[in-house]
Amino acid sequence: MTERRLFISFEGIDGSGKSTQARRLAETLRAQGHDVVLTREPGGSPGAEEIRRLVLEGEPDRWSAETEILLFTAARRDHLEKTIRPALDAGRIVITDRFADSTRMYQGITRGDLRGTVDDLHRMMIGVEPDLTFIVDMDPALGLQRALSRNGTEERFESFGEDLQTRMRAGFLALAAENPGRCIVVDGTRAIEDVAAEIASLTEARLR
Secondary structure, X not given: OOOOOEEEEEEOOOOOOHHHHHHHHHHHHHHOOOOEEEEEXXXXXXXXXXXXXXXXXXXXXXOOHHHXXXXXXXXXXXXXXXXXXXXXXXXXXXXXXXXXXXXXXXXXXXXXXXXXXXXXXXXXHOOOOOOEEEEEEOOXXXXXXXXXXXXXXOOOOHHHOHHHHHHHHHHHHHHHHHOOOOEEEEEOOOOHHHHHHHHHHHHHHHHO
């Protein structure tokens, strides 16, 4: 199969099911013969994975929003250099569980008016947007319940509570309205198979 490079990101509040859908899309495209790289943020490269442990574990007030922006941008730059850009240059499809839109939401608008800072750093240090972004939409209370039920160690942001998730959901929906050519909102409350089928169909249309 002739490869066509495509950069896809998945976004949404915690517990929305975006990680599951990113994995399902990667499996579907691989079954069709595409060469796919499935990655995540923060993380996706050795250096970025080290930063992931710093920002996702520990007490909620461990870092200020400004410090988090710098940490996430550093992780994203390493991820871009070591994983995303080489894969795209090789003609592969890259699917990432979160990218810059998450920083725009988590640090940019939910813990102060820092969206401009996030965007300025992104322009200077990253300069790349996905070709296609799926925003998996979910009721904040349900999403938070699902996220906390995982009982994992990376729950620093979930511990901020439902109010943060509510503001993030509104922010993601506004972001989709701002970027209709890139962002597609999908209803994450449906059965996993139904959500996956819609996302696969939309992706295949983009590839054509």
